[in-house]
Amino acid sequence: MDQQQATERAEEIIRQAVDGMSPKPTLKRTGLAPVGACVADDHSAGERQQVALSYQLTGVPGSEAKKLVRQARDAWVKRGYEFQGSDGDWSDPFPSVSMRTVPDDFWMTALTGVVDKAKGEGLAAISVTSPCFAADGSGGSGGSATAEPSAFRGTAPDEPAERRARDHSSRLYDALRVRHAAPREGEGLATYRDDTGAYAHHAWSTEPLTEQAMVRAVAGARAHFEGLGWRVRQLPGTTGVPGLAARNATDGTVVRLAPASDGVLRVAVATPVADPGVRVA
Template sequence: MSLVALLALAVTGCGSGKTAGTSDGTPTKQAMMDEKQATERAQEVVQEAVAGMSPKPSLRPTGPRPLGECLADDHSAGERLQVSLTYQLTGVPGQDAKKLVRQARDAWVKRGYEFQGPDGDWSDPFPSVSMRTVTDDFWMTALTGVLDKTKQEGLAAISVTSPCFDAEESTTTDPASFRQTVSDRQAESRAREHSSRVYDALRVPHGPAQEGEGLATYREEGDVYAHHAWSTQPITEEMTARALDRARAHFESSGWSVRHVPAATGAPGILARNPGDGSVAHLAPAGDGTLRVGVTTPAARQV
C-alpha cells in the first residue's frame, strides 16, 4: 500500500477537533491573494516547522494536486481555489517521527499560531497536531503515519492548506490546469465502485462523514491515485468481526489478495489488493466503534 494512502487513512482516523471553518475541516476565509502568493506562504509555514529540526529530514512532496477547487464550496464550479501542500519528512529513523511532529508543533507555537483542537497526545507514539496561522488563516497539520506499530516506527508528514481565493486571481497559465484528467476520473470511478461493493458486503449503515473522508486524487512520484474514505456507524465488537468476515469473503470471491493487519482496537483489520487494477482496500476498526474504510486506486495499473 502506498504511503500516500496510509497517511490519508491516518488523517481520517486522528480527528483534529477543529472548532472553526467547515465540516470538512477546510478554512473558509476569503483570501486576497493569488496562487503564487498562497503557494509561497504555504511553503513558508512548512519551512518554519522544519528549519530547526534535529535530526534534519528531507522534504518529499506528495498528496493531492497543490492547486484545487475550494473544498469549502458545495458544488463548486471552480470560482474559488486553494493551495494544499503535503510533505513527508524522510531520511530520518522511523523512531524519530514523533520527535519531528513535536518540533513542528513547537516551532508553530513559538510564532503565535493557534491550535485547532487539543494539543497532541505526546504519550502516544504516533501523535498529530492541527493549527492555524492567526493573521492569514492558513491551516496546517503535523502527523505521524504508522510504519511499524510494534517497533513504534512512523513517518512524519506536514500538510498546509491556504484559505480560498478567487480563481480570477490565480497566476496559473491554464485556468483549467488544476482540473482532473480523464485518467484521474476513471481512477475515481473505480475507487468508488470498489468502495460501494465493500459497503454492500459489510452490511453496516454508513456513518456521518468525518474529517478527511470523501474522494480525493493524490500524486506520488509521478503516479496518480484516487482515494475514497468513509466510515460506518459505531457497532459492537461482535458485529465488527462479522462484518469483517463478510468483507473478507467478498474480497476472496472476487479474486483480491487478502491479509489481516493489527488494528488499534478489537478485531484485526483487512488489507486487500485487486490484482486486476492495482486497487488497495484497507478496513480498520477504530476506537470509537466505527469501521474505517479506505480504497486507493492507481490511475494506471502499477507494474
C-alpha cells in the same frame, strides 16, 4: 490573495516547521498538484481555488518521527498559531496535531504515519492548506454554498455511483477505527439532483467520541485521504474540533466529516452520477 501569494505563504509555514528540526529531514512532496479547486465548493463551477502542500519528512530514522512532529508543533506555537481542538496526545507513539495560522487562517497538520507498530517506527508528514481564493485573483468570495441533501430533488437510483459512494465510505470507516452508530433520520444511501447535476449521497455517523478520540479520528481520516492522493481541506466546525473535506480528482467524490455537539462524527460521501441524463423521479 492570489495563487502566488497563497503558495509562498504555505511554503513559509512549512519552512517554519522544518528549518530548526533535529535530525534534519529531507522533504518529499506527496499528493496532487498543489493548486486546485476549492474543496469547500464541491458543487461550484470552480470559481475559487486553494493551495495544498503535503510533504513526507524522509531521510531520518523511523524512531524520530514523533520527535519531528512535536518539533513542528513547537515551531508553530512559538509563532502564535492556534490549535484546532486540543494539543496532540504525546503519550501516543504516533501523534498528530492540527493548527491554524493567525490571522490569515492557513490550516496545517503534522502527523505520524505508522511504519512498524511493533518497533514504534513511523514516518512524519506535514501538510498546509490555504484558504480559498478567487481563481481570477480578485479576492472575491466566489463559489456556492453546499446545501443539505434535503434541499435537493430525489432521482432514480444510480447503482454504479451508489457502489462507489459505499466503497469510499467503507474504506474511510476502516481508517477511522471507531464504531458507527445506528442510522439517524436523513442518513443512509440515496441519489439526488441539484442545479449542477446528480450524485449518490451516503451519510452516516459514528458513536459519540471523546474530544481526544475525535481529534485522532479526524487526523486518521486526513492521513487516509492524503495517502490516496485526495485533496484535503480542514473546515471550521461547531465544536472545538475542526471538520474535514476531501475530494477525489479521479471520480469527483467529495467526503465531508463534521464533528457534532453531541460528540458524534457525521460523515457524508457524495459521488457524481456518470450519466448526466439521469431521469429525475
